[in-house]
Amino acid sequence: MAKRQRFARASPDATRAYTLQPVRSKVARLGVALAWTVVAAASGATVAVWALVPKGPAHCPATSPDALHAELADAQLKLEQERAARAALQKSADSAQATVAKLEADLVFLRSQRGGTR
Numbered sequence: 001m002a003k004r005q006r007f008a009r010a011s012p013d014a015t016r017a018y019t020l021q022p023v024r025s026k027v028a029r030l031g032v033a034l035a036w037t038v039v040a041a042a043s044g045a046t047v048a049v050w051a052l053v054p055k056g057p058a059h060c061p062a063t064s065p066d067a068l069h070a071e072l073a074d075a076q077l078k079l080e081q082e083r084a085a086r087a088a089l090q091k092s093a094d095s096a097q098a099t100v101a102k103l104e105a106d107l108v109f110l111r112s113q114r115g116g117t118r
Contacts, residue, residue: 024032063071
């Protein structure tokens with residue numbers, strides 16, 4: 001048996017205008033909108049209160065001037081020690097660089113001497 005192929009035909013109902021129908025009721029949609037409005041208002045109020053709360057006093061050290069002077073002297077001593085350590089390291093690096101340059105010169109000389117005896 002041969003099956004008949006059906007072709008799409010425009011039905012008389014196809015000419016009607018269709019509109020989308022909401023899935024939720026109006027009460028549910030208004031409830032969700034009201035909930036979001038309450039959340040937005042509460043968060044805005046929270047931010048406003050947080051911004052307007054007076055901040056604590058400026059942080060000032062509660063130590064005496066003598067303690068601050070001693071701390072400053074200690075920091076200056078540590079800075080001088082670091083400078084001395086850096087200077088010693090630089091002097092050592094310069095010495096090592098001079099030694100390397102001397103050894104390279106000796107190597108070039110020795111290679112030139114060896115090349116002539118072949």
